[in-house]
Amino acid sequence: MTIAKLRVRFAETDQMGIVHHSNYAIWFELARVKWLEERNMSYKEWEESGVSLAVSELNVNYRNAAKFDDEINVEVKLTVAKSRRSHFEYRLFRTADNALIATGRTTHTPTNPQGQAIRLPEQWLSQLQEQLEK
Amino acid sequence: MTIAKLRVRFAETDQMGIVHHSNYAIWFELARVKWLEERNMSYKEWEESGVSLAVSELNVNYRNAAKFDDEINVEVKLTVAKSRRSHFEYRLFRTADNALIATGRTTHTPTNPQGQAIRLPEQWLSQLQEQLEK
Amino acid sequence: MTIAKLRVRFAETDQMGIVHHSNYAIWFELARVKWLEERNMSYKEWEESGVSLAVSELNVNYRNAAKFDDEINVEVKLTVAKSRRSHFEYRLFRTADNALIATGRTTHTPTNPQGQAIRLPEQWLSQLQEQLEK
Amino acid sequence: MTIAKLRVRFAETDQMGIVHHSNYAIWFELARVKWLEERNMSYKEWEESGVSLAVSELNVNYRNAAKFDDEINVEVKLTVAKSRRSHFEYRLFRTADNALIATGRTTHTPTNPQGQAIRLPEQWLSQLQEQLEK
Numbered sequence: 001m002t003i004a005k006l007r008v009r010f011a012e013t014d015q016m017g018i019v020h021h022s023n024y025a026i027w028f029e030l031a032r033v034k035w036l037e038e039r040n041m042s043y044k045e046w047e048e049s050g051v052s053l054a055v056s057e058l059n060v061n062y063r064n065a066a067k068f069d070d071e072i073n074v075e076v077k078l079t080v081a082k083s084r085r086s087h088f089e090y091r092l093f094r095t096a097d098n099a100l101i102a103t104g105r106t107t108h109t110p111t112n113p114q115g116q117a118i119r120l121p122e123q124w125l126s127q128l129q130e131q132l133e134k
Numbered sequence: 135m136t137i138a139k140l141r142v143r144f145a146e147t148d149q150m151g152i153v154h155h156s157n158y159a160i161w162f163e164l165a166r167v168k169w170l171e172e173r174n175m176s177y178k179e180w181e182e183s184g185v186s187l188a189v190s191e192l193n194v195n196y197r198n199a200a201k202f203d204d205e206i207n208v209e210v211k212l213t214v215a216k217s218r219r220s221h222f223e224y225r226l227f228r229t230a231d232n233a234l235i236a237t238g239r240t241t242h243t244p245t246n247p248q249g250q251a252i253r254l255p256e257q258w259l260s261q262l263q264e265q266l267e268k
Numbered sequence: 269m270t271i272a273k274l275r276v277r278f279a280e281t282d283q284m285g286i287v288h289h290s291n292y293a294i295w296f297e298l299a300r301v302k303w304l305e306e307r308n309m310s311y312k313e314w315e316e317s318g319v320s321l322a323v324s325e326l327n328v329n330y331r332n333a334a335k336f337d338d339e340i341n342v343e344v345k346l347t348v349a350k351s352r353r354s355h356f357e358y359r360l361f362r363t364a365d366n367a368l369i370a371t372g373r374t375t376h377t378p379t380n381p382q383g384q385a386i387r388l389p390e391q392w393l394s395q396l397q398e399q400l401e402k
Numbered sequence: 403m404t405i406a407k408l409r410v411r412f413a414e415t416d417q418m419g420i421v422h423h424s425n426y427a428i429w430f431e432l433a434r435v436k437w438l439e440e441r442n443m444s445y446k447e448w449e450e451s452g453v454s455l456a457v458s459e460l461n462v463n464y465r466n467a468a469k470f471d472d473e474i475n476v477e478v479k480l481t482v483a484k485s486r487r488s489h490f491e492y493r494l495f496r497t498a499d500n501a502l503i504a505t506g507r508t509t510h511t512p513t514n515p516q517g518q519a520i521r522l523p524e525q526w527l528s529q530l531q532e533q534l535e536k
Contacts, residue, residue: 016283029411060191147416202312
């Protein structure tokens with residue numbers, strides 16, 4: 001598991017006084033980038049090698065509103081790693097009171113630079129599978 | 135069913151040359167606003183009456199990448215309307231070739247201005263239920 | 269002059285209950301895209317021909333807050349067109365009461381796909397200069 | 403002077419492969435929030451006391467493109483502090499090569515919760531003036 005820390009930006013709030021729900025997909029992504037980085041699998045290198053893990057599905061469950069200036073921990077782990085599909089799962093906590101803010105999952109399909117679905121090259125697949133987490 | 139038309143903004147693209155996946159939640163929302171408006175149920179009025187239909191769950195299935203300047207039709211319909219939970223469902227099409235870009239669903243929980251879950255006031259509930267669509 | 273119409277999205281508001289000031293740069297851009305399009309100079313074609321009009325400077329004067337669901341007219345005109353620098357100027361009005369929301373200017377530098385400053389190819393330059401407005 | 407560190411998010415890029423220029427206003431803002439915080443003047447407290455430092459003008463000069471995953475230092479200092487107008491100035495550097503990414507300035511007008519311009523209450527004004535920087 002990787003934990004990415006972030007601070008809620010003012011621009012991320014909406015007029016209900018809470019974080020707009022579209023931002024969670026962005027937070028998931030930055031946690032995923034950190035997850036790859038901590039395992040020496042840089043997002044940038046993947047892209048340069050012509051493989052993207054395109055997001056093919058997004059699920060978010062909103063539990064408690066995050067607010068401006070909240071410090072948030074985004075926990076991310078890899079729960080499925082197959083040649084044509086991987087899953088990352090997420091849990092967001094506010095560090096001040098440990099409140100569960102949201103849970104979520106992204107499904108990823110390997111694609112080439114033209115955006116077509118491909119089988120994940122063996123080198124990346126085995127790397128991912130070593131990192132599977134319950 | 136309501137159809138909201140939009141044109142992909144340059145700022146909505148990412149370095150893969152496609153629309154960043156976080157934007158779909160924003161497009162769903164603007165279609166929802168239009169859905170309410172066409173039925174004379176303004177989002178603004180709801181907020182002013184102290185009721186928000188907070189997004190409690192978001193699901194998006196990404197089928198084909200949308201690109202800069204694409205004209206997109208966002209179809210939205212109400213498929214569940216209960217006192218504590220409503221569902222809207224979405225289908226996005228690129229008008230140029232009628233390609234299915236994405237499908238999705240949002241689940242909504244009525245909340246008061248403090249963000250606490252409430253039962254939807256009867257006036258709004260009956261209005262919603264008259265608008266249920268298959 | 270070109271006028272782009274838009275409707276303020278919920279996601280564009282912040283917790284002060286108004287449009288977050290970063291969105292105006294996005295609105296300027298979509299007006300610029302329409303300006304080019306109305307003159308048969310598509311942004312897409314420019315990019316494909318290897319020339320981008322990169323934004324090298326942005327100025328915004330905020331006069332009145334725009335709010336959720338406001339209908340906004342973004343007026344844009346080209347005021348300077350030189351081989352190494354062009355200016356677009358903007359005025360934003362709320363259509364309901366004709367209130368001036370903001371004024372602004374963007375400065376653009378022609379760049380190649382590597383992001384290096386270049387002289388604007390003659391074909392584009394003469395096209396732009398025919399469209400100069402006071 | 404305060405320095406806010408950030409890492410460029412994937413969602414902040416556009417299809418030119420660089421950070422979309424609208425994001426700099428958001429980065430300026432988070433640096434400003436940190437500036438206030440480091441001086442024990444929390445943005446949140448200001449808002450709660452009914453005073454906002456609304457952005458009335460924004461200027462950005464883009465020098466070098468920031469890219470995905472770049473680590474950026476946002477330097478911010480207060481250069482003008484008057485009862486009706488304050489200026490913050492910014493310089494953004496990429497830490498890897500110390501390249502100057504952008505410079506900018508925001509002008510702020512004190513407003514009440516209704517968004518009307520007010521004179522900055524004496525307590526905040528004197529606090530700001532003690533923090534003026536060349």
